[in-house]
Structure formats: C-alpha cells, structure tokens
Amino acid sequence: MSIIEILKNKRVLILGFGREGVSTLVYLRKKFPKQKFGVADERDLDDLPVETQKLLQSDLVETFFGKKYLDSVAGYDLIFKSSGVNPHLKPLVAAKEAGKIFSSNVGVFFEECQGQIIGITGTKGKSTTSTLIYEVLRRGGKAVRFAGNIGKPPLDVLTDSDKKDIFVLELSSFQLMGLTVSPHIAVVQNVTSEHLDYHLDTEQYVASKSHITKFQNAKDIVVYNASYPNPKKFAALSPGRKLPFSTTFVEDMTCFLEGDDVMYRAPGAAKVEKVVAAYDVPLQGRFNLQNVMPAIILGREFGVPMKVIVKMLREFQSLEHRLEFVGVTKNNIAFYNDSLSTTPEATIAALQSFEGKELVLLAGGHERNQDFAELAKLILHYKIKALVLFKTTGARLWEEILKQASIKFSPPPYVFVRTMKSAVKAAMQFTDENDIVLLSPASASFGIFKDYADRGNQFKKAVKPFLRPTV
Numbered sequence: 072m073s074i075i076e077i078l079k080n081k082r083v084l085i086l087g088f089g090r091e092g093v094s095t096l097v098y099l100r101k102k103f104p105k106q107k108f109g110v111a112d113e114r115d116l117d118d119l120p121v122e123t124q125k126l127l128q129s130d131l132v133e134t135f136f137g138k139k140y141l142d143s144v145a146g147y148d149l150i151f152k153s154s155g156v157n158p159h160l161k162p163l164v165a166a167k168e169a170g171k172i173f174s175s176n177v178g179v180f181f182e183e184c185q186g187q188i189i190g191i192t193g194t195k196g197k198s199t200t201s202t203l204i205y206e207v208l209r210r211g212g213k214a215v216r217f218a219g220n221i222g223k224p225p226l227d228v229l230t231d232s233d234k235k236d237i238f239v240l241e242l243s244s245f246q247l248m249g250l251t252v253s254p255h256i257a258v259v260q261n262v263t264s265e266h267l268d269y270h271l272d273t274e275q276y277v278a279s280k281s282h283i284t285k286f287q288n289a290k291d292i293v294v295y296n297a298s299y300p301n302p303k304k305f306a307a308l309s310p311g312r313k314l315p316f317s318t319t320f321v322e323d324m325t326c327f328l329e330g331d332d333v334m335y336r337a338p339g340a341a342k343v344e345k346v347v348a349a350y351d352v353p354l355q356g357r358f359n360l361q362n363v364m365p366a367i368i369l370g371r372e373f374g375v376p377m378k379v380i381v382k383m384l385r386e387f388q389s390l391e392h393r394l395e396f397v398g399v400t401k402n403n404i405a406f407y408n409d410s411l412s413t414t415p416e417a418t419i420a421a422l423q424s425f426e427g428k429e430l431v432l433l434a435g436g437h438e439r440n441q442d443f444a445e446l447a448k449l450i451l452h453y454k455i456k457a458l459v460l461f462k463t464t465g466a467r468l469w470e471e472i473l474k475q476a477s478i479k480f481s482p483p484p485y486v487f488v489r490t491m492k493s494a495v496k497a498a499m500q501f502t503d504e505n506d507i508v509l510l511s512p513a514s515a516s517f518g519i520f521k522d523y524a525d526r527g528n529q530f531k532k533a534v535k536p537f538l539r540p541t542v
Contacts, residue, residue: 073182074174075102078149081172086144087153088112091176093123094224095151096132098179111135111143144171151175154245177246180225181254186236189369191219192247192283193260193296195417196362199354199390200260201241203366203383210383211375213237219246237373248279253286256372257309258294258365262301263416277301284309292372294365297324314338314372316364318357326364333360335367335377347381354387355394355407356424392527394421394511398538402504406534409511410527415446418513422449430507431457431498433530435465436514446513447471451480457501458485459494464514489519491526495533508534 083099085092088110096108110127112119116136127134135143141162144150149172152158167173181188191201201219208215216228219240228238240254262280284293284305291311295302298317306313316326326335326346333346346367349360363384370380389395397406412418418434432455443464450458450472460469469485476482484501488494498508510530520526 074149074172074179075182077172079103079106081148082107082109082146084109084111084143084147084150085153086111086140086150087156088114088119088123089153089155090222091153091155091224092151093126094226095153095176095179096126098176098226098229099151105131107131107133109133109135109143109147111140113138113140148172149174151179152249154243154248158248173249175246175249176224176226177219177240177242178250180229180240181250181252183226183229184232184238185234186232186238187256188238188240188254189256189258190240190242190254190283191258191260191365192242192244192262192280193302194263194414195412195420196260196358197241198411199359199362199393200258200365201239202390203363203387204258204369205239206383206387207366207370207375207380208237208239208373210379211370211373213373213375215239219243242283244276244279247282250282251286253282253284253291253309255287255290256292256294256369257283257287257305257311258369259283259302259305260296260361261299261416262305263414281305281308284311287311294325294368296361298361312338314368316361316368318361318364326367328360333363333367335371337371344377346377347384351385352387353385354389355396356420358420358424359389359394392523394424395527397531397534400537401539404499404502404504404537405507406530406538407507407509407511408527408530409509410516410523410530412511412513413515413523415441415443415513418511419446419449421509421511422453422455425507425509426453428507429456429503429505430509431455431459431501433459433461433494433498433508433510434512434514435461435463435468436512436519436526437517438463438467439515441514443468443471443513444475447475451475451477451482454480455483456506457483457498459497459501460485460487461489461494461512461514461519462487463518468513491519491529492533495530495537499537 144162144166191197205217215237217239218225218228285308287309289310293306293309294314295306297315298319314325318328321327331349335346336343392410395408399405409421486497516523516526
C-alpha cells in the first residue's frame with residue numbers, strides 16, 4: 072500500500088516547513104482538500120514569508136512552531152519529514168521505535184511519478200552533472216523536468232506529467248537516506264565524506280548514498296564514475312546495465328579521456344568516437360570533465376544527436392558558486408567564487424584546476440569534523456601564496472599545515488578574518504598582477520553566513536569595488 076493510500080486514515084504531520092514542507096502541503100492539499108494536516112517547524116511562525124503563512128490560515132491546518140516543535144510528533148501517525156531535519160533527534164528516534172510511519176517529499180514523488188527518473192548523486196559535482204544532463208535532454212527535444220537538491224522539491228514538477236516525461240533529480244544523502252526505491256537511471260559521481268553533523272559517521276553517509284542503486288532492478292541503468300571505489304561499489308549493488316566513465320581509465324569505459332579529447336564508446340560497440348576536445352569545454356578545471364561525461368552517455372542513450380550534445384557542451388557555463396568566474400581587476404587579478412566547495416576534497420579539485428598559478432585562498436567555516444591532512448599537503452606542495460581563514464575550521468586547517476610544514480615546504484602567510492569584506496580586503500594585500508583570489512572554503516557556511524549561496528554572494532559583493540569595469 073502506498074503512502075498516499077495509507078494517509079487517508081491517519082493523523083498526518085509535515086515536519087519542517089521550508090521549501091520541501093511547503094511543497095508537500097500544497098501537493099497533499101490538492102489530493103485531499105478536506106483532510107486536516109499538522110505542520111511543525113523550529114522557526115517562529117512570524118519568521119515565515121507572508122505567502123507561506125497564508126498556507127497555514129485554515130481550520131484544516133494545526134501548527135506547531137518554535138523551540139518545542141518536536142513535541143508535536145507524538146500526536147501523529149504519519150510524518151512527512153523534510154530532508155534537512157536531522158533524523159537522529161531523540162523525539163524522532165522514539166517515534167520510529169513506537170511504530171510511527173515516516174515519509175518525505177521525494178518518497179511520495181517516487182511513488183506517484185509515472186515517468187522515467189534519472190537520479191544523480193555524489194559528494195561534489197552532482198549539481199553540475201545534473202544540469203548538464205537536463206540541458207542535453209532539453210536541447211534534444213525531450214520532455215524533461217528538473218528538480219531535487221537544486222532547490223526545487225520533486226513534487227513541484229510532478230503536476231500534469233505522464234509516462235512520456237523524464238525527470239532529472241539531484242539527490243542528496245538526506246533525501247536518499249529514507250528511500251526504499253531507486254531511480255530507473257542512477258548516476259553516481261565520487262562519494263567521500265560529508266555532513267558528519269547530520270549522519271552518525273562516514274559509513275552511514277555512504278550507506279545513505281548507496282540507496283541510489285540498492286533497489287534497482289535488471290531493467291535499470293547505472294552510469295558511474297569508475298575512477299573511484301565507492302561509485303564502483305554502488306554499481307555492483309545494482310542488477311541493471313552498467314555504463315562506466317572515467318578521466319583516468321580507458322578500457323571498458325563508455326566515456327573516457329584520450330589525451331585531451333573526450334571519447335565515447337557506444338555500449339557493446341568496438342568503435343570509439345571523439346566527442347569534444349577538453350579545451351572546448353568552458354568549465355574551469357579538468358575535474359569538470361567527469362561531470363560532462365554522464366550527459367554525453369545519457370544523451371546518446373535517449374537518442375540525442377551527437378552534434379546537439381557537442382554544441383551544448385561548448386556553450387555551457389559554470390553554475391553559480393561552483394568555480395564561478397567573478398571578474399578581474401585593472402592589473403588582472405582574477406576572482407573565483409567556489410563557495411559550494413564545502414569539503415576538503417572539493418577544494419583540492421579547485422586548487423588543482425589552478426596548478427602553477429599564484430593564488431590566494433579563502434577557506435574555513437563551520438566544523439563538520441572533516442580531515443584536512445590532504446588539503447594541507449597540497450597547499451604546501453603548490454606553494455599557495457597566502458591564506459585568508461575563517462574559523463572554526465580555518466584554525467584547524469592552519470594547525471594541519473604547521474604540522475606538515477618543512478624546510479622544503481614552508482607555510483604561507485596567513486590571516487584570520489570574521490567577515491567576507493575583511494577577507495577580500497586582506498586577500499588584496501597579498502596579491503600582485505595576474506594573481507588569483509579563490510574562495511573555496513572546504514567547509515560548510517553556517518555561523519557567519521546563512522548558507523553557501525549567501526557566502527558566495529557576499530564574496531561577489533565584496534570584490535565588486537576592485538573589479539575592472541565591463542564594457
């Protein structure tokens with residue numbers, strides 16, 4: 072029996088009333104115009120946007136807002152938990168043990184969706200990968216819709232859809248954690264470690280991500296990054312067809328690099344064809360080529376002509392806050408906004424894309440107990456010109472750098488800052504003509520900033536006075 076069928080006779084609570092919670096209430100209200108729903112959120116009711124508050128002005132809605140919002144859970148049978156609400160909170164653990172039923176926006180989507188679902192996950196790169204796949208299919212004339220972790224809840228794009236529609240969903244570990252169903256097509260980029268303030272440990276984080284393939288059947292497809300161990304493990308969980316890609320391996324790959332060219336090999340075919348030269352893809356960093364490859368593979372799987380795929384790749388620009396070029400000063404100091412790099416691995420990839428350049432790095436932020444050893448090693452090895460650091464992780468990164476420093480690799484100059492304006496001002500003190508200033512924090516943004524987007528926007532605002540005017 073589906074969740075939608077079950078809820079007809081249950082007391083239903085929507086837990087968390089951000090984008091997902093609002094989307095869930097709107098969808099359920101259309102299905103059940105006369106049913107009463109509970110809505111709970113940690114924020115005060117007055118903190119919600121006016122339009123959101125209007126959704127709650129009904130005798131068919133019970134509200135529980137503020138610090139004691141979790142007290143409401145005990146009085147309901149079925150809880151639609153927003154993905155950002157930590158499942159390890161004691162009242163939620165107790166509710167599960169008491170037999171309460173939990174679902175989510177994405178869970179209902181998977182049950183209700185008639186079309187084909189392409190799910191994309193990975194620790195980093197999933198947003199760019201998802202957008203590239205969507206753009207290839209859209210330009211190929213397919214009926215395609217885009218949602219998920221990009222900020223648009225899946226139920227928002229389900230209205231008036233049918234079996235002909237294709238849905239591209241970017242899926243986070245939070246969204247995958249409670250799923251017992253996998254997408255028809257799973258795309259898996261590298262999975263390392265993140266969100267350890269939410270998951271109990273790295274093992275649980277990886278296990279949550281694995282749900283993207285765990286429940287597939289023999290008719291399904293896995294497109295996976297064979298350069299890394301976890302995507303290969305995820306692919307092995309699926310009985311479906313495997314389409315691997317890699318920027319390091321060639322043999323048996325569906326998409327791969329040959330010199331500076333991105334190559335494609337149709338499944339089961341011996342013939343290999345050149346798709347595009349790496350330098351023709353306008354995305355900063357060689358690592359971005361692994362984000363390009365799933366779009367090529369799935370474009371061909373859905374019959375999109377190769378010339379359409381190539382044209383899209385040549386025209387595609389970096390997404391906001393993902394190695395986004397902001398501008399240059401009169402003496403050619405270039406600024407890049409990589410605020411979405413919230414892990415050490417992502418910042419390592421960003422630094423590798425600027426290897427050999429004189430660079431000032433802005434890093435640090437919210438503590439998530441990540442390992443900075445490899446990042447510290449690379450900062451020393453690349454002889455990064457200077458560091459501008461935000462606490463708390465900025466202090467821990469600096470400690471790791473000092474631990475690994477030697478006569479051959481001495482630590483760079485550094486400064487600790489508390490605001491983005493002071494960070495950019497400090498960075499400019501270290502720069503010379505043709506240098507690069509890179510915001511790539513290797514950490515979450517909470518504390519000083521609302522989120523990664525706020526952090527990136529503050530960076531762009533702070534650098535604006537230094538930029539050369541555009542004509």
